Amino acid sequence: MVTGRQAPFGPAAGKPGYVASILLLAGAYFGTAKLGLQLASAHPSITAVWPPTGIALAALVIGGYRLWPGVALGAALANTFTADVPALTVLGITIGNTLEALVGAYLLRAAGFRASLDRVRDVLALVVLAAGLSTMVSATLGVTSLWIGDEIRSSSELPSAWRVWWLGAMGGDLLVAPFLLVLASVRRVTIRREQVAEACTLLVVLIGLSLLIFSRDSPLSYLIFPPLIWAALRFRQLGATISSLIVATIAIVFVERDLGPFARSSADDSLLLAQTFTAVAGATALLLAAITSERRQASIDLRRARDRLEEKVEERTAEVEHSQRELELQGLIARNMAEGVCLVRAADLIIVYANPEFERMFGYEPGELYGKHAATLNYESGGAAAAHVAIGITRRLERSGEATYEVQNRKKDGTPFWCRAHTSSFDHPEHGKVWVAVHEDITEQKRADVLERSFVPERLPDIPGVELAARFEPGGAGVEVGGDWYDVLEIDNGAIGLAIGDVAGRGVQAAAVMSQLRNALRAYAFEAHPPAIALEHLNRLAWTLDRSVMATLVYLVFDPSSGLIRLANAGHLPPLQAKADGSTVFLEDGRSLPLGARPATAYREAEYILEQGSTLLLYTDGLVETRHTAIDDRLQHLARCLSTGHDGLQDLCDRILETLDPSGEDDVALLALEPVELSPERLHLTMPAERHVLGPLRRALRRWLEHCNAGEEESREIILACNEAFANAIEHAYGPADGLVEIDAELSAGCVFVTIRDFGDWRPPRGENRGRGLPLIEALMDSVDVVRGPRGTEVRVVRKLERRSGGAA
Amino acid sequence: MAAPLEQVSIDLRDDVVLARVSGEVDLSNVLTVKEQILEAIPNTAIALVLDLSGSDYLDSSGVRLIFELYERLSSRGQKLDLVVPDGSFIRRVLMLMEVQRAVPMHSSLEEALRG
Numbered sequence: 001m002v003t004g005r006q007a008p009f010g011p012a013a014g015k016p017g018y019v020a021s022i023l024l025l026a027g028a029y030f031g032t033a034k035l036g037l038q039l040a041s042a043h044p045s046i047t048a049v050w051p052p053t054g055i056a057l058a059a060l061v062i063g064g065y066r067l068w069p070g071v072a073l074g075a076a077l078a079n080t081f082t083a084d085v086p087a088l089t090v091l092g093i094t095i096g097n098t099l100e101a102l103v104g105a106y107l108l109r110a111a112g113f114r115a116s117l118d119r120v121r122d123v124l125a126l127v128v129l130a131a132g133l134s135t136m137v138s139a140t141l142g143v144t145s146l147w148i149g150d151e152i153r154s155s156s157e158l159p160s161a162w163r164v165w166w167l168g169a170m171g172g173d174l175l176v177a178p179f180l181l182v183l184a185s186v187r188r189v190t191i192r193r194e195q196v197a198e199a200c201t202l203l204v205v206l207i208g209l210s211l212l213i214f215s216r217d218s219p220l221s222y223l224i225f226p227p228l229i230w231a232a233l234r235f236r237q238l239g240a241t242i243s244s245l246i247v248a249t250i251a252i253v254f255v256e257r258d259l260g261p262f263a264r265s266s267a268d269d270s271l272l273l274a275q276t277f278t279a280v281a282g283a284t285a286l287l288l289a290a291i292t293s294e295r296r297q298a299s300i301d302l303r304r305a306r307d308r309l310e311e312k313v314e315e316r317t318a319e320v321e322h323s324q325r326e327l328e329l330q331g332l333i334a335r336n337m338a339e340g341v342c343l344v345r346a347a348d349l350i351i352v353y354a355n356p357e358f359e360r361m362f363g364y365e366p367g368e369l370y371g372k373h374a375a376t377l378n379y380e381s382g383g384a385a386a387a388h389v390a391i392g393i394t395r396r397l398e399r400s401g402e403a404t405y406e407v408q409n410r411k412k413d414g415t416p417f418w419c420r421a422h423t424s425s426f427d428h429p430e431h432g433k434v435w436v437a438v439h440e441d442i443t444e445q446k447r448a449d450v451l452e453r454s455f456v457p458e459r460l461p462d463i464p465g466v467e468l469a470a471r472f473e474p475g476g477a478g479v480e481v482g483g484d485w486y487d488v489l490e491i492d493n494g495a496i497g498l499a500i501g502d503v504a505g506r507g508v509q510a511a512a513v514m515s516q517l518r519n520a521l522r523a524y525a526f527e528a529h530p531p532a533i534a535l536e537h538l539n540r541l542a543w544t545l546d547r548s549v550m551a552t553l554v555y556l557v558f559d560p561s562s563g564l565i566r567l568a569n570a571g572h573l574p575p576l577q578a579k580a581d582g583s584t585v586f587l588e589d590g591r592s593l594p595l596g597a598r599p600a601t602a603y604r605e606a607e608y609i610l611e612q613g614s615t616l617l618l619y620t621d622g623l624v625e626t627r628h629t630a631i632d633d634r635l636q637h638l639a640r641c642l643s644t645g646h647d648g649l650q651d652l653c654d655r656i657l658e659t660l661d662p663s664g665e666d667d668v669a670l671l672a673l674e675p676v677e678l679s680p681e682r683l684h685l686t687m688p689a690e691r692h693v694l695g696p697l698r699r700a701l702r703r704w705l706e707h708c709n710a711g712e713e714e715s716r717e718i719i720l721a722c723n724e725a726f727a728n729a730i731e732h733a734y735g736p737a738d739g740l741v742e743i744d745a746e747l748s749a750g751c752v753f754v755t756i757r758d759f760g761d762w763r764p765p766r767g768e769n770r771g772r773g774l775p776l777i778e779a780l781m782d783s784v785d786v787v788r789g790p791r792g793t794e795v796r797v798v799r800k801l802e803r804r805s806g807g808a809a
Numbered sequence: 810m811a812a813p814l815e816q817v818s819i820d821l822r823d824d825v826v827l828a829r830v831s832g833e834v835d836l837s838n839v840l841t842v843k844e845q846i847l848e849a850i851p852n853t854a855i856a857l858v859l860d861l862s863g864s865d866y867l868d869s870s871g872v873r874l875i876f877e878l879y880e881r882l883s884s885r886g887q888k889l890d891l892v893v894p895d896g897s898f899i900r901r902v903l904m905l906m907e908v909q910r911a912v913p914m915h916s917s918l919e920e921a922l923r924g
Binding site: 691692694695698713716717720723724727730731773775776779780 | 814833835836837866868869870872898902905906
């Protein structure tokens with residue numbers, strides 16, 4: 001059963017409402033005042049039962065101070081029509097009653113009073129501030145007014161009059177006001193069905209007991225407490241106030257008739273006793289109700305807090321479960337990864353996890369690394385130093401959160417090895433902050449990196465009289481190095497050495513052998529050893545290196561001026577020659593055993609002529625060997641490629657690789673050479689700005705000048721002049737980084753025009769005795785121009801040929 | 810990359826150091842040549858004879874070398890003599906650079922040792 005109810009003294013909206021409130025309040029005040037004054041005995045204006053005080057207080061607390069005129073009006077009327085007292089006295093009493101209500105309401109508001117009375121502090125405020133203190137105002141003013149108006153004749157009556165007034169007003173504040181306040185503050189009264197029966201029972205018991213107690217003389221008044229407590233505990237503020245009011249009313253009715261335990265000789269005394277008893281009982285009931293309310297509120301708060309906590313716990317549990325699954329997935333990935341993964345607790349650098357690959361990489365048994373310090377993994381001669389490495393890495397991680405680095409690690413047996421590692425941080429649910437380190441063994445790669453640079457020339461030399469092109473495609477996984485190599489050598493007498501080879505096996509061992517063979521061949525070549533002798537020396541070297549070395553190699557020396565090839569072949573696939581007419585021939589002669597096959601082998605040598613328009617191709621087995629096709633077919637395929645002509649050697653190399661499409665399992669090396677007519681008119685060279693090319697430059701110029709039929713002396717002078725210009729470019733044009741110098745030489749109208757061009761920015765000459773080059777050039781040449789532009793410097797020299805035979809001069 | 814361009818041989822004849830340079834001298838090997846010669850001259854030597862008869866090429870860095878040797882030796886009271894055959898290309902280069910104004914130039918070793 002639900003009942004809605006408006007507060008009777010709710011703030012009125014407009015002026016008519018306000019006036020109505022005032023009048024209603026005045027009426028209620030007047031009515032209850034008359035009721036109370038009927039009980040007055042000692043003096044018609046002083047009564048021990050004074051309900052209006054409670055009404056006035058409740059009205060001002062709920063409706064605001066502005067309702068005070070209602071109180072004043074009610075009080076004035078009540079006193080005017082009660083007894084024949086002078087107007088001045090009525091005014092004093094009225095002021096006292098009005099002030100009482102205002103002071104009571106003010107004190108309660110200042111104390112943060114709540115009309116619902118559901119807190120103990122509200123009950124105490126009502127008892128002490130309103131009932132106790134504010135009532136003194138009206139008692140004092142009222143009694144004083146009566147005394148001045150001669151209504152109280154003897155000053156000895158004053159204390160008793162004051163006491164009666166005060167306690168009467170107090171009864172109003174403790175019995176009537178709570179009932180009104182609670183009634184006003186309850187917006188919805190909810191009574192459950194089963195409570196209706198209980199409420200009726202309570203009402204019957206309460207009224208029955210009250211009638212029983214207050215109608216007899218025996219002092220059984222304490223019997224009223226159980227039902228009051230019942231009302232307070234079960235029906236709280238409303239129950240307590242209504243019950244108190246009922247008990248008080250019944251008690252007063254019997255006391256009026258001089259019945260019950262409070263009946264005394266004086267009517268006022270009887271009433272005061274009865275009222276004090278019921279007021280104390282009512283206040284007690286209110287306190288109990290407030291305590292119950294507070295308990296209940298506390299338990300509601302507690303339940304809400306518990307519900308919120310449960311919600312949070314559920315949320316967190318879901319999160320944890322989620323991250324747990326994520327972790328399981330990550331764990332699965334980590335276990336099966338090809339890279340080694342370990343987790344290191346950031347707080348103390350203890351390893352808390354390592355995947356199988358990581359354990360294998362470091363040579364530990366499964367689970368053996370757990371609980372060890374991360375420094376165990378780092379390679380250093382002493383333990384302290386290894387810890388230093390680990391701490392150094394950690395410091396970098398703390399700064400940037402993650403890091404990729406190369407680190408030298410230590411296997412369980414102490415073997416050092418290199419790893420590339422990527423480490424990032426992770427908040428682990430169990431271990432807190434951890435470092436997740438992914439390691440990859442790069443020892444092989446690191447060695448290979450160093451070696452690979454020496455396998456093939458960085459760039460092929462620019463040699464007048466030949467065109468060159470080469471390709472090198474590493475096979476396999478791309479990490480492990482193969483054994484193929486090639487080289488181009490400028491031999492002192494103007495000849496060119498070509499070498500291509502293949503060391504059996506792969507990896508660092510093969511690479512090391514290859515590197516040694518290559519360097520040794522260079523030394524033998526520069527000493528101008530014929531190819532067969534060079535191979536004989538290499539074979540001897542191979543036997544000193546390692547008995548298991550097996551390598552194939554073709555080494556040939558080509559003289560551009562004569563077209564003669566001298567060739568020795570240690571078990572390698574034969575070079576392929578394509579002639580100008582498109583026919584092809586494999587250069588099969590000059591073949592002997594591979595290097596390392598037998599000690600003290602004598603190597604055969606063969607001679608071929610490479611005419612103009614021919615192409616020579618050297619290659620390794622990776623180009624022609626496949627699992628599915630016979631090698632002879634592949635060789636024929638290669639020959640057809642070469643016979644169909646081409647647009648330059650670079651194009652030819654690209655087409656060969658495209659057409660034969662090697663499997664990629666093995667290295668592929670290609671080296672192609674074509675003799676080109678030294679043009680008598682033009683020579684173009686591009687050379688690095690390095691001192692060691694000065695010799696080859698002079699030889700290239702000498703060959704060209706011979707073609708130009710220049711005389712010996714003038715050739716020397718032109719060569720010296722060009723050498724000086726080139727040397728200037730080496731010394732002045734570039735910083736330590738690589739640079740290139742171009743030489744363009746042209747024979748025209750009997751004059752040699754040479755341009756030496758660099759692409760640097762010249763700096764002033766350094767050191768003493770520099771800058772002698774230019775005067776020398778000027779002394780030797782007919783004309784010298786130095787043109788410095790934004791892109792570099794050109795030195796242009798011209799020299800008329802004196803001894804030119806024939807030609808355009 | 811290439812084989813050595815030059816060859817330097819040293820002979821000690823009494824107080825005279827005889828250095829024969831054959832082959833070619835250019836920017837690429839001039840420092841090597843200088844070191845080999847300077848190392849061979851004891852403090853007690855009174856003269857260095859630099860024999861260039863076997864050389865067929867010398868560029869301006871070689872000429873600088875000759876001037877530098879001359880400076881170093883003369884500041885210690887030691888003498889420098891060059892041997893450059895008459896009519897050779899190197900003689901022409903040295904003459905162009907006016908080397909003969911500072912350094913005595915002889916056409917044969919005998920002449921230099923006599924002088």
